[in-house]
Amino acid sequence: MLTKKLLEVKKYKSDINPRYREIQEYKDVAENVISAYKEECTREEINERITDLETHDTFKFVRGLSKLLERQSKFMQQSEFSPTELRETVFEHGYVTNKEERKNVLKEVAKKFNTNTEQVDQDLWADQEKNEVLISKPQTSAKELLKQYNLSLTQTLLFDALELKFNASENYQEIFGYMKYLGLMYSVNKELEVTVTGPAALFKKTRKYGTKIAKLLPTIMKAKKWGISAKVETEVSNETRVYEFSLDSNKEHLFPQKTTTQSFDSEVEKDFATRINSLTQNWKIKREPTILRTNNQVMIPDFSFKRKRKQKRERKQKRKKRHKNYDLFLEVIGFWTPKYLEKKLRKLQSIETEVPMLLAVNENLNCTKEDFEEQEHVFFYGKQIPVKPVIKHLNQIEEKIIKKDLKNLKNKDIKTPTEAKDIQELAKEQGVEPKAIEQYLKNNHSGIISNGIYLPKPVLKEIKTEIDSIKDPTLSDVNPILEKYGAGQEILQKIGYTIQYKTLNQNEAKITKKKQQ
Structure with a gap:
């Protein structure tokens, strides 16, 4: 993220957008900024080089790139003698009024520390930030730096968001887990679009809350398909105005690429996924596939099963909608406390979906079938989740599809x-x-x-x-x-x-x- 002073935006009517920099067009500028960071140079020397690269049109851009590089760099004080001890010794000689007097004082101090005047002069203020020396330069390419810059611009813009809406094709567990960790307030509508309350909508706008929303953005962007929109509050001629901002994965070439990795809550689930994948070639199995709305909360099923179908292109969307009820969700309940089970059952009873939910319950837990009497599809498992009950449900779904297809063919x-x-x-x-x-x-x-x-x-x-x-x-x-x-x-x-x-x-x-x- 950048400071608001470095934020560059474009406004048109009711829309606002960060001034993104195309990779190829600004690659040379980024390479020049990277080259300014040479090891053994002081912060002051590097800043002077950065200033030389600035133009009237690019000074915010160049400073933004430099700020990102600075965070990836390691600076350290380098001095042979303690600057504090040197200054104390120098000050003992009192004030100096000209260069000659200063030179003589430095000679006296050099004798005391058994060194030369040049070393004393060099170490005297070595502990000031501007004199810190670069000992580890940033390891990044111009392309990566520009993508990070574009992401940082977007995050900075969201500091003043009234609200942030988003959707994602995957990565739900990580997204909602991170929102909970950050303490963000959100709601979910019937279309499963998530609305996060922004810092500008709170009674007291805080930069801390705005920073939390900005931190969420890279996690959303991990999905293959994603989209965000926001209402952004900003000042124009001392007047508060609200602008619209939107962005989606069609512009992902401008941002750092982060791929999701399939993770499992337990080895039991991982083992099940391995075995079921080898037996269901006609089914697409996905881990934590989507979010399901349950009143004002969400639930993320552990697995989904979708029949692979070869369809006419012109009928694809129609058929997809038509057969959505033949998908199957599987939820694994391997952890149990009375409070957890009560909360889980409330969620299951209020799920807003027509897709059947199959429950796999660990038989070692202190619960029985009576605890799930309102659930239509439940089976218990021991050390590993059996595939047979799942295959049985998938076969039943397949039979329904074939039966319906036969009816359509007859017509x-x-x-x-x-x-x-x-x-x-x-x-x-x-x-x-x-x-x-x-x-x-x-x-x-x-x-x-x-x-x-x-x-x-x-x-x-x-x-x-x-x-x-x-x-x-x-x-x-x-x-x-x-x-x-x-x-x-x-x-x-x-x-x-x-x-x-x-x-x-x-x-x-x-x-x-x-x-x-």
């Missing part, structure tokens, strides 16, 4: 394919599950499904014609024909052929027509 006028078609592609075209399209084709169209390919009657007829054109065909003769249409060997019996094996050699496996009965 459509789907033309029978006249050529071999990939089931996955057909499902994608219709925006349904592959299993639903398979079942629909089996129930309503003549044809065969092999290796994930639907082979209609005309194609089967072509295959038979090509096989019949071969005199005394063997399995090795027929394989190229089957591969051409993406079919497997199992269709041969379905279309009227038998395979007579003498050995495992496919060149000796004869293909004959079944006898008509």
